[in-house]
Amino acid sequence: xxxxxxxxxxxxxxxxxxxxxxxxxxxxxxxxxxxxxxxxxxxxxxxxxxxxxxxxxxxxxxxxxxxxxxxxxxxxxxxxxxxxxxxxxxxxxxxxxxxxxxxxxxxxxxxxxxxxxxxxxxxxxxxxxxxxxxxxxxxxxxxxxxxxxxxxxxxxxxxxxxxxxxxxxxxxxxxxxxxxxxxxxxxxxxxxxxxxxxxxxxxxxxxxxxxxxxxxxxxxxxxxxxxxxxxxxxxxxxxxxxxxxxxxxxxxxxxxxxxxxxxxxxxx
Amino acid sequence: xxxxxxxxxxxxxxxxxxxxxxxxxxxxxxxxxxxxxxxxxxxxxxxxxxxxxxxxxxxxxxxxxxxxxxxxxxxxxxxxxxxxxxxxxxxxxxxxxxxxxxxxxxxxxxxxxxxxxxxxxxxxxxxxxxxxxxxxxxxxxxxxxxxxxxxxxxxxxxxxxxxxxxxxxxxxxxxxxxxxxxxxxxxxxxxxxxxxxxxxxxxxxxxxxxxxxxxxxxxxxxxxxxxxxxxxxxxxxxxxxxxxxxxxxxxxxxxxxxxxxxxxxxxxxxxxxxxxx
Numbered sequence: 022x023x024x025x026x027x028x029x030x031x032x033x034x035x036x037x038x039x040x041x042x043x044x045x046x047x048x049x050x051x052x053x054x055x056x057x058x059x060x061x062x063x064x065x066x067x068x069x070x071x072x073x074x075x076x077x078x079x080x081x082x083x084x085x086x087x088x089x090x091x092x093x094x095x096x097x098x099x100x101x102x103x104x105x106x107x108x109x110x111x112x113x114x115x116x117x118x119x120x121x122x123x124x125x126x127x128x129x130x131x132x133x134x135x136x137x138x139x140x141x142x143x144x145x146x147x148x149x150x151x152x153x154x155x156x157x158x159x160x161x162x163x164x165x166x167x168x169x170x171x172x173x174x175x176x177x178x179x180x181x182x183x184x185x186x187x188x189x190x191x192x193x194x195x196x197x198x199x200x201x202x203x204x205x206x207x208x209x210x211x212x213x214x215x216x217x218x219x220x221x222x223x224x225x226x227x228x229x230x231x232x233x234x235x236x237x238x239x240x241x242x243x244x245x246x247x248x249x250x251x252x253x254x255x256x257x258x259x260x261x262x263x264x265x266x267x268x269x270x271x272x273x274x275x276x277x278x279x280x281x282x283x284x285x286x287x288x289x
Numbered sequence: 290x291x292x293x294x295x296x297x298x299x300x301x302x303x304x305x306x307x308x309x310x311x312x313x314x315x316x317x318x319x320x321x322x323x324x325x326x327x328x329x330x331x332x333x334x335x336x337x338x339x340x341x342x343x344x345x346x347x348x349x350x351x352x353x354x355x356x357x358x359x360x361x362x363x364x365x366x367x368x369x370x371x372x373x374x375x376x377x378x379x380x381x382x383x384x385x386x387x388x389x390x391x392x393x394x395x396x397x398x399x400x401x402x403x404x405x406x407x408x409x410x411x412x413x414x415x416x417x418x419x420x421x422x423x424x425x426x427x428x429x430x431x432x433x434x435x436x437x438x439x440x441x442x443x444x445x446x447x448x449x450x451x452x453x454x455x456x457x458x459x460x461x462x463x464x465x466x467x468x469x470x471x472x473x474x475x476x477x478x479x480x481x482x483x484x485x486x487x488x489x490x491x492x493x494x495x496x497x498x499x500x501x502x503x504x505x506x507x508x509x510x511x512x513x514x515x516x517x518x519x520x521x522x523x524x525x526x527x528x529x530x531x532x533x534x535x536x537x538x539x540x541x542x543x544x545x546x547x548x549x550x551x552x553x554x555x556x557x558x559x560x561x562x563x564x565x566x
Contacts, residue, residue, distance in 0.1 A: 189385040192357055196381040197401045197452065207404060211391045 076258040081265070084258030093247055094266065101232055101243035104160060108167025108228040113221050116172045120179020120217075121205075134180065141173035146234045153239065160242070163235045170231030171224030178220025182213030218285065222278040226271060233267055302369045303330040304488040305354070305379075305456045310363035312349050322513035323349045326363060329507065329516070331456075334486040338499035340549060341509030342556035347492045350514070351460050354490070355381045367455055380454030384461040388433040388441045388448075394420060395429035397444050401452045419447040422481060439470040443477065450485070457482075457489045463498065472530040475501050479528055496549065497533060500524070500541045508548045511555040518548050 044052070058078045064070045065077035076084075088094040123130040123137070149166055156162040186209050194204045210217075236245025244267050251260035309326040324346035331337055341347050352358035354365050356375035364371050367378045388397050395416050396403075402412035420426055423443040433441050442462055449457060459478075463471040475498055482489055482502075493499050499506045506520045522541055524532060532538050 187385070189383050189387045190389065192381070192383060193387050193389075193448075195357060195375050196355060196379075196449075197404055198375050198377055199404055203404055207400070208389070211389070214391070 074257060076261065080258040081261045084256065084260075085262035085266070088247070088251075088259050088262060094244075094263065097242070097244045097247040097263075098266075098270070101229075101236065101245070104163050104236075104243060105167055105225070105229045105232045108164045108232055109171055109221075109225045111164065111168040112171035112224055112228060113175055115168065116175025116220065116224060117179045117217060119172070120176045120220075121183060123176065123180045124183035130180065134177070137173050137176045141177060145170050145173075146231050146238075149235050149238055152235075158239055158241055162239065163232055163241065163243070166235045167228040167232040171226075171228035174223040174227060175217070175220040178223070179213070179217050182216030182220075183209055185216060186212040215282075215285065218282050222275075222282060225278065226275060229267075229271055229274065303366075304333040304335070304368060305329075305331040305490070306364075306366040306369075307350075307354060308364045308366070310350065310353050310361055310365065312346070312353060312358065312361045324353075324361075325513045325515040327515055328363075331488055331490060333488055335505070336482055336489045336491070336503050337505045337507060338491045338493055338503035339507045339509060340493055340496060340499050340545065341514060342511050342549070342553040343494070344512050344556055344559075345509045345552065346512065346514030347509060348460055351381075351458050351490070351492050354456075355379055355458050357381075377452055378455040380449035380452055380457050382442075382446050382449050382457070382459040382462045384464050386433075386438070386441055386465065388444050390433050393430050393432055394425060394436065394440075394444050397433070398447045398451055400448055405452075415451060416447070419450055420444075422450070422484070423447045424477060437470070438466050439474050442466065442474060446478070446481070450481070450487075455488060457487050458492075459489065460492045461494060462491075464494070471495075471498065472501075472533075476529050478502060483527055496542050496545050497538075499545065500538055501528060501530060501533065506541075506545055508545060509552070511552040511559075517552065520545055 043049075061070075061075075062077045062079060065072045065075060065080075072080075085094075119137075123134055146166060148169070149162065152162045152165050152169075156165055190208050190212055191204065194208045199207065232243065233245040233248075236243040237249045238245070240246045240249050244263060248260055248263045248267070251257075251263060307327060307329040309328055310324065311322075311326045312324040314321045314323055327350060329337070339347055339350065349358065353361045353363075356373065356379065359374050365373065367376065372378065388394075389400065392400065395413060398416035398419050399407075399412040402415060407415075417426070417429060420429055423446055425440060425443055425447070428436060428440065433444065436444070442465075446459075446462070462478075463474055466474065478489075479502060481487065491499070491502060500522055503522055506522060507516050508518045508520065509515065510517045520541065524535075524537060524541070
């Protein structure tokens with residue numbers, strides 16, 4: 022009698038490591054975008070959605086080329102970029118100064134920090150008529166609204182950062198008889214910078230949103246006015262192209278500042 | 290061993306004279322006497338260690354001498370001159386990690402010189418000398434996050450020495466380090482102190498560390514703190530951690546613990562009572 026080998030050969034099963042996603046995040050994101058854009062294209066072409074108010078992505082792409090060639094997008098972008106930059110610079114300087122003021126006095130901090138937190142979550146862009154009265158219909162109104170919008174997160178993070186400086190670092194400064202100015206510039210500010218930078222990053226995005234928003238509302242130059250103008254001309258493909266351009270600029274900006282923050286923290 | 294009354298009787302002007310320094314803190318539950326009058330004279334180049342149970346006022350005394358605490362009774366004199374508040378003649382090394390994480394080792398050490406307006410070349414040359422002194426040459430361009438705890442504490446010591454303080458105060462500088470690093474760093478501090486003839490006051494919890502480093506060990510009472518006893522450590526110099534196995538070293542450790550045990554027990558008892566309520 023011969024021995025019968027009853028053991029069956031089971032092919033090795035390749036299992037995913039625990040917690041490892043099915044697709045790499047980048048591939049998953051690209052697949053989603055391809056699917057969404059493809060679906061939109063088909064829906065628009067076959068009339069499932071109104072192709073006039075929601076033009077197909079291919080039409081939006083043509084509109085994008087059109088506004089680039091005409092030079093409208095480039096000029097509007099430069100103007101919006103400069104206004105957002107000016108607004109962010111004013112907002113950052115003012116925000117850090119006010120954050121320091123809230124930090125330096127416990128009573129003042131307790132009294133006003135909650136107001137700033139409330140302002141951070143309020144749609145400050147709605148105050149634009151007041152600024153129109155003060156500054157007139159010009160770039161100053163747009164820059165002022167952008168600065169106002171980006172200030173609350175910078176104030177809050179500046180206060181948090183300065184509050185969080187380890188007392189022993191301040192004692193080192195005192196032991197070396199540093200002046201109050203040296204104490205701030207050589208110890209407090211650099212120690213708080215990682216937290217302040219987070220506030221500046223959020224503030225810059227708020228500045229872009231406010232600048233584009235006010236440009237749109239008062240129809241005075243930049244990407245906001247371009248979107249408003251294209252909408253008034255019923256050139257919806259180009260209008261959507263401009264809107265997506267603003268979204269892409271914001272995403273790129275957020276990504277770059279995030280990378281910059283990580284680099285700053287890791288190198289120090 | 291010396292009696293308490295003889296601590297401050299040296300007729301020659303000492304490098305550091307602490308006269309009747311006392312501190313009472315006001316709290317919502319009433320006044321708390323943290324420090325009863327303490328008087329100590331420290332000669333130029335002398336190394337003294339102050340040891341006591343937790344909460345005995347060691348750090349309060351150091352903060353008063355170093356100037357971080359200004360509202361206290363009594364006086365502190367450096368070379369016969371009364372000082373109050375932070376003073377460049379007195380340098381402090383802290384228990385907590387105190388290097389600046391955004392500065393390289395070199396820039397950390399050069400920090401006080403930069404604050405004083407010393408030119409870049411000169412302050413970097415001085416900082417390099419001090420990094421060599423604490424055995425960190427080759428690490429000048431590293432950030433603190435890239436260095437060990439012992440190396441960071443050596444940077445803090447070098448940074449304090451950059452200002453050439455007449456008196457060096459060290460508040461449990463090795464407390465956060467492991468035992469082996471602590472011993473090796475103790476050797477390094479001894480070497481520096483001997484090279485510079487640096488007058489030094491060390492606050493510590495560690496009896497062996499106090500015996501290894503100090504010429505005199507001052508034992509403090511539990512709260513309210515004051516000097517209970519002074520032990521002269523007449524071990525020969527130069528010293529190192531190799532001496533720790535010696536009979537005489539063990540004798541000093543046992544002698545100090547004998548006095549300290551009673552005070553530490555009081556502290557432990559109070560802690561247990563607080564926890565039980």
